[in-house]
Amino acid sequence: MDENITAVKDAPVAEPKSHPVTININGQQHQLLVQPWVTLLDALREKLDLTGTKKGCDHGQCGACTVLVNGKRINSCLTLAVMQNGKEITTIEGIANGEMHPMQQAFIKYDAFQCGYCTPGQICSAIGMLQEGHATNREEVKELMSGNICRCGAYSNIVEAIMDVKEGGQYE
Template sequence: MKKTIHFKLNGEKTSMDVAPNDVLLEALRANLGAKSPKCGCDRGDCGTCTVMINGRAVRSCLILAVEVEGCEILTLEGVSKGRIAALQRSFVKHNSFQCGFCAPGMIMSLTELLNHKPTPTEEEVKEAISGNLCRCTGYTQIVEGVMDPAVSKKR
């Protein structure tokens, strides 16, 4: 039943044995120890499982592991591997998180945005995280964190 799939995780070639009904989120967490994507709602509503596949932020709870054969996956572990990104530093400065549970998903969604639009408008920032639920912050400090000139230089 199990099948070996090959893909890149955070820049490194990797493989794992998965059953057809294994969900990507759980496979990344259980098989490869990538625990930053988390399960919040299990049906795509909350965004805390967000990872990037081939440069696009997606819900890893709505994807089967077998689907990512040959793909490039990036999780917050990969974003944090080198130096701490300007967005992450700005999140610290602006108190853009509280309990921290939504932070990995938020950062992945915003990383996709900043990759495509290095100087987003406030509306674009809101649009990018409109599917990432945060129950603690009230979002204001998250938006402030992205709009900090150190993150998005020109407006």
């Protein structure tokens, strides 16, 4: 078998060694001991009980697991917790500041969900998108939110809610 082949069926079983990581999550420092194969998503949900971040597809296709890492939206299912040492992470639990974040309020105002499972990811993604500053109209919002699937089909109201926040509550 060529050495460049990545699918190694006879790979020796590695000694499972845990690694210490320090991650700031929602403004609070956490020191964790994680096995290398634990994704950030699983660390949030299973180790820190931050279950607001949802596991949908676990393959980066649905966006339910979207969180902000150093202010940028990413799929937490496709990165390892051990790779997040020293990072600042914001999950849906850290979005509100005393009162609900304007994006949370807008999602309620515009009825931008039905079952709600994708909503934490939608809200984190929408906040990340507005911080990126590349969406100027509805079409661009739709394109730049395409990494977040809503199987209830609340897309039109999600776009309305995001546009309302983008326009500072002046969107009609």
